Amino acid sequence: MSVQKVGLTFGTSRGRPILNDVNFDVLEGEFLCIVGPSGCGKTTLLRLLAGLLQPTSGAIVFQGHRVSGPSRSRAIVFQDYPNALLPWRTVAGNVALSLEACGIARAQRGAAVDALLAKMGLQNAADQFPSQLSGGMQQRVQIARCLAQQPKIMLMDEPFGALDAITRQSLQDELLAIASERRMTVVFITHDLEEAIYLGDRVIVLGANPGHIVELVDVGLPRPRNQLTTREDFKFLSLRHRLFGMLQGH
Amino acid sequence: MVQRFIRGIIVPALAIAVWEAASRTGILKLEFLSRPSDILAAGIDGLRDGSILLATAQTFEAAALGLAIAVVAGVLAGTILGLSRPIERTVGPTIEALRPIPAVAFIPLTLLLFGFGLPMEGTVVAYACVWPILIATVAAVRGIEPRLLEVAQALELSFAERMRKIILPAALGRINVGVRVAVGFALVVAVTVEIVVNPRGLGYSLIVAQQSLRIDLMYAQLLWLSILGYTVNALLRTVRTSEPDLQAGRAA
Numbered sequence: 030m031s032v033q034k035v036g037l038t039f040g041t042s043r044g045r046p047i048l049n050d051v052n053f054d055v056l057e058g059e060f061l062c063i064v065g066p067s068g069c070g071k072t073t074l075l076r077l078l079a080g081l082l083q084p085t086s087g088a089i090v091f092q093g094h095r096v097s098g099p100s101r102s103r104a105i106v107f108q109d110y111p112n113a114l115l116p117w118r119t120v121a122g123n124v125a126l127s128l129e130a131c132g133i134a135r136a137q138r139g140a141a142v143d144a145l146l147a148k149m150g151l152q153n154a155a156d157q158f159p160s161q162l163s164g165g166m167q168q169r170v171q172i173a174r175c176l177a178q179q180p181k182i183m184l185m186d187e188p189f190g191a192l193d194a195i196t197r198q199s200l201q202d203e204l205l206a207i208a209s210e211r212r213m214t215v216v217f218i219t220h221d222l223e224e225a226i227y228l229g230d231r232v233i234v235l236g237a238n239p240g241h242i243v244e245l246v247d248v249g250l251p252r253p254r255n256q257l258t259t260r261e262d263f264k265f266l267s268l269r270h271r272l273f274g275m276l277q278g279h
Numbered sequence: 280m281v282q283r284f285i286r287g288i289i290v291p292a293l294a295i296a297v298w299e300a301a302s303r304t305g306i307l308k309l310e311f312l313s314r315p316s317d318i319l320a321a322g323i324d325g326l327r328d329g330s331i332l333l334a335t336a337q338t339f340e341a342a343a344l345g346l347a348i349a350v351v352a353g354v355l356a357g358t359i360l361g362l363s364r365p366i367e368r369t370v371g372p373t374i375e376a377l378r379p380i381p382a383v384a385f386i387p388l389t390l391l392l393f394g395f396g397l398p399m400e401g402t403v404v405a406y407a408c409v410w411p412i413l414i415a416t417v418a419a420v421r422g423i424e425p426r427l428l429e430v431a432q433a434l435e436l437s438f439a440e441r442m443r444k445i446i447l448p449a450a451l452g453r454i455n456v457g458v459r460v461a462v463g464f465a466l467v468v469a470v471t472v473e474i475v476v477n478p479r480g481l482g483y484s485l486i487v488a489q490q491s492l493r494i495d496l497m498y499a500q501l502l503w504l505s506i507l508g509y510t511v512n513a514l515l516r517t518v519r520t521s522e523p524d525l526q527a528g529r530a531a
Contacts, residue, residue: 081429099433112426117448126444130434178434 030055030078030182030214034087037073046239047073051087053233053245055182055216060208062217062229066276070240071218072108075186078216079105092181101131104175106185110167114159120170121146121155127177141177148207149173165196176207182214190220198256201228205254222276226268227254234275243275313495322499330484331503338473338480341397342465345404349461353409354454357416358446367417374413382407382468386475396479400472407468408461415457419450459515466511470504
């Protein structure tokens, strides 16, 4: 996926631009984190990648085609999981929605749903409704639903931002395990610098007013990562130091 | 429950007792006030020979027909208007102009179009019932969580799938509110049309009883209508209490 000189201005030409001249590539199989202060257009950028918004200048090219609308090959994990789940469907039903959209026959759906629920640790919640689950569990359901559509790329908008620290850490590790197992391409938006470094192969730092790329860094920390040793790694700390300065500077 | 029932029955029981006593002792000599015992007898006769039940079936038939048309038309049109602001802005003023016309004002027109019978009555009922359903549906569709529509987009659901899997289930709870209001209208309008022109159903039986001076039968039918209305309302209340889980799985 390639993001070419993308800009976005809401409203008339007099309006302030939200994003200006954003240029980067997403490499096949990489875990790319985008971090930035609030209001810098992170979510807007993700919506552009998803095709939910169209840029006013530049283009986004995915697998040789210009992105002009949403596609099942690009799964979106929304930040506000309670709104993104169908409250009248059970956990299993929510995951099945993706399979239905993909045109998978009813007979094969059951087993596929069971496998995904087991993968996300939801096997005991299959018949429960989203409102009966904790936030962490609800986000697991949304991730399972996105995995079900077998996307080429996962676009995640601050998926763990609203979760408590313990839940967040375990979901981070599960996500890393799934991503490496499936060699998934992930674009992960976060406002948490440490999360970005911990998860990412590369990290993009966005600046605000208008949103633009400040820096794109290779993380270069060994995988598999570990909540304790990785976060204590000298490289981790120095990267955190450097990027922290950038976030402050803008 | 039983205690509440007994409490609720005190007033009508007392009124009937006084009424009966007054008419028997001759204190009450109004020509158009029959005795409760005669009314009861007339009602039982009417139920036994099937005339009241037939009339009830005819009234319900028209109410149900009109309601069915109103649900289909109201939900369909309401969904389109709820999804599209431009269409809503174009059609909205026309709707606002049509809506205040009392449904019964269409009796002369529908009579010309359909003649006496079920179709004209059903049409008038449908006209009365479509508005609460339409308005509730527009609000319901407009109130759908935008994130759910984006999920539908992201999964590239077709329009039909989007309707069936996202929009209608998400809007169902609020549409139900409109339908419940419409059910109340349906019975009232059907009986009104029958009283005014249409020679069928309970409204017409009422008029016939009145004109043939069967005052006891007229009262019996009024009583029967009250029982029917009460029953329909009670049924609607049970739908209301079971709605939250139906609407969103938000039970528990």
